[in-house]
Amino acid sequence: MRIIFTDTYKKMSEEAAKILAGQLWIKPDSVLGLATGSTPVELYQNLVWLYKTVGLDFSQATSFNLDEYVGLAEDDPQSYHRFMHENLFDHVNIRKDHVFFPNGLAADSAAEGERYEAAITAAGGIDMQLLGIGRNAHIGFNEPADAFTRITHKVALKESTIAANARFFASAADVPREAMSMGIGTIFRARHIVLLASGAEKAEAVRDAVEGAITPRVPASILQLHPSVTLIVDQEAGSLLKAEKSDS
Ligand SMILES: N[C@@H]1[C@@H](O)[C@H](O)[C@@H](COP(=O)(O)O)O[C@@H]1O
Numbered sequence: 001m002r003i004i005f006t007d008t009y010k011k012m013s014e015e016a017a018k019i020l021a022g023q024l025w026i027k028p029d030s031v032l033g034l035a036t037g038s039t040p041v042e043l044y045q046n047l048v049w050l051y052k053t054v055g056l057d058f059s060q061a062t063s064f065n066l067d068e069y070v071g072l073a074e075d076d077p078q079s080y081h082r083f084m085h086e087n088l089f090d091h092v093n094i095r096k097d098h099v100f101f102p103n104g105l106a107a108d109s110a111a112e113g114e115r116y117e118a119a120i121t122a123a124g125g126i127d128m129q130l131l132g133i134g135r136n137a138h139i140g141f142n143e144p145a146d147a148f149t150r151i152t153h154k155v156a157l158k159e160s161t162i163a164a165n166a167r168f169f170a171s172a173a174d175v176p177r178e179a180m181s182m183g184i185g186t187i188f189r190a191r192h193i194v195l196l197a198s199g200a201e202k203a204e205a206v207r208d209a210v211e212g213a214i215t216p217r218v219p220a221s222i223l224q225l226h227p228s229v230t231l232i233v234d235q236e237a238g239s240l241l242k243a244e245k246s247d248s
Contacts, residue, residue, distance in 0.1 A: 001210065001224060003243055004232045009042065009198045012234045016130070017046030019194055019230060021056050023128045029060040031120075033129035033187070034088070035140075036065070036080045039196050040130060044088040051092040058094035062123050064116075066131070066140040066187075068104040070154060070178035078169060079104070102152055102180035109154035112180060116152040120186065129190035133197050136160055137205040137220040141181035144217045149183035184222055192228045195220070197237035206233060207240035 006012045020043070023030050034040075050056035065080055072079040081101050089099055100119055106112035120126060131139050138144065141155045149155075156178055157165075166172035187193070197206045209220035210231065216222075223229045233241070 001226075001229045001231055003210070003238070003241070004230060005235075005238050006232060007235050009234050012196060012198055012232050013040075013042035013046055015232050016040070016043040016194060016196055017050065019232075020047060020128065020130065021050050023192070024056060024058065024061060027127060028057055029062070030127040031062045031064065031123045031125065033126040033182070033190055034063050034065050034084060035130045035132050036067070036083045037132040039132035039198055041087055043130075043196070047088060048091040056092075058092045061094055062098040063089075063094065063100065064120055064123070064126060064182075065099075065101045066129075067179050067181040068102045069176040070104045070109075070180060071176050072104055074101075078174075102182070104176075104180050106180070109180060113152035113154070113183075116180075116182075117186065126186075126190040128192045128194060129187055131187065131193060131195045131220075133195060133202055133205050133209065133220050134161055135164055135201055135205055137209050137218045139184070139187060139195075139220045139223075141179040142184050142187075142219045144219060146216060148185065148216045148219070148222055149181075150185035151183045152180060152186055153183055155179050155181050184216075184219060188222060188226060193223060193226055193230070195223060195229060195231045196233075197231070198234045200236040200239070202237040203240045206231070206237050211242060 068080045074081040102116050143158045162175045169175050208218045214221045
């Protein structure tokens with residue numbers, strides 16, 4: 001795993017933007033796996049800026065989002081679908097028929113998981129997967145569990161995740177209790193993975209994921225086995241890492 005240590009959230013976001021932009025410049029028809037949450041917001045702002053100023057081209061790109069809440073319509077203000085459009089897709093030249101989400105309204109979640117996997121495969125697989133990390137080291141919505149999940153599936157969210165995401169809702173009671181999420185296997189099949197972490201509340205999760213045992217109790221720990229992972233941390237999120245600082 002390559003670790004890029006940065007001082008601030010701003011620098012973390014700039015480093016991440018360089019990597020995603022580089023991917024698009026090298027392979028304009030890249031299949032990107034994209035993430036929601038507060039962590040990638042400024043990265044997306046940087047990508048929009050690169051699109052507007054130096055012509056970073058999304059016209060041939062495809063995107064698959066990691067996850068979506070169960071029970072929210074696409075146009076619900078809290079849906080991840082809306083989040084991605086407001087933060088990135090509406091501001092760049094990605095084709096709207098090239099952006100994909102798990103359907104949180106699907107009646108048959110198992111069939112929906114298989115449909116989403118087939119769509120990823122049909123697109124050629126994910127070239128670069130962007131990830132944030134939960135405070136309990138979840139990635140996507142893959143919560144600590146007894147086994148690593150293999151494909152896109154329905155998950156019951158942990159109370160801690162509901163509490164952490166409540167800041168985006170009027171109250172914790174409004175946070176959906178379930179989501180459709182890529183599985184750990186789906187994420188692991190991406191050719192390159194970029195994991196972002198910012199803030200002191202992520203420091204333990206980052207340390208456990210990078211330096212701890214590989215276990216489904218720490219979902220992100222599986223990334224230690226992937227051949228191409230770049231972790232970008234700000235000072236606080238990287239503060240508990242023993243790893244030699246290779247960059248700053
Ligand atoms: N499903 C998302 C994850 O993809 C995200 O990584 C995590 C951390 O979010 P944040 O970046 O807001 O800390 O939150 C949610 O649970």
